[in-house]
Amino acid sequence: MKVAIVTGGSSGIGRSAAMQIAARGNGVILTYSANRQGGLDTVAAIEKEGGTAVALPLDVGDTNSFPAFHDAVFAALRDTWQRENFEYLVNNAGFGQMAMFEDTTEELFDKFMRVLLKGPYFLTQKLLPLMADGGAIVNTTSNSALVSGLEPGYSAYGTMKGGLIVLTRYMAKEFSTRGIRVNGVAPGSTRTRIADDAFERFPEVIPALAEKTALGRVGEPDDVGKVIATLLSDESGWVTAQNIEVSGGYNL
Known part of the structure; x- marks a missing residue:
């Protein structure tokens, strides 16, 4: 088992x-921040299907917490799987918030930077000693950093996700000496809890987004989750340094 x-x-x-x-x-090993119950629910859903999972707290915007998280991961690997390393890492945690360029504060900009770019950079650095050679990493980027996803109000968010796309390529280059593949997945509009449950609070935006999507609907989490799992698997063993848009053809 990996x-x-x-x-x-x-x-x-x-x-x-x-x-x-x-x-x-x-x-x-999955992480949660404010939504502890959601983390436990995910573990329960995995266990219901016969799998094994552990939920650990983590604030990816706080690099000072990473040494303790490293130790918690080591303990979980030892206690749950009787091993000292892991094969796959998915840098997915983040948040989204719309703010027009002229309304973007330094506080919001810095928070985007800490959570969306600095966090994945230094968390990966901290966990690399526990990662097995020949493993794989997937970074969740965004089509807001691509021409297809450019929309007003996402200049700061998209800038950090663009940085993550570049970081993905550098990770792939440097980690290749250990046989570790690194790719990015760039979701388009996806029905998640992003931006404080924006899709629940503003359901009227869904038809407009679906109309701009070639395949005629808003994305669902599984549309992206399946791609992430496939990129980690041996089926994608010859794929690295790529950023794959998973948007159903947004603005196609």
């Missing part, structure tokens, strides 16, 4: 990725 770490596994794309990875016979 083991994956999935950050932000308490809901949405992270929850789907955790479940899809577990369904392929892998163990999962």
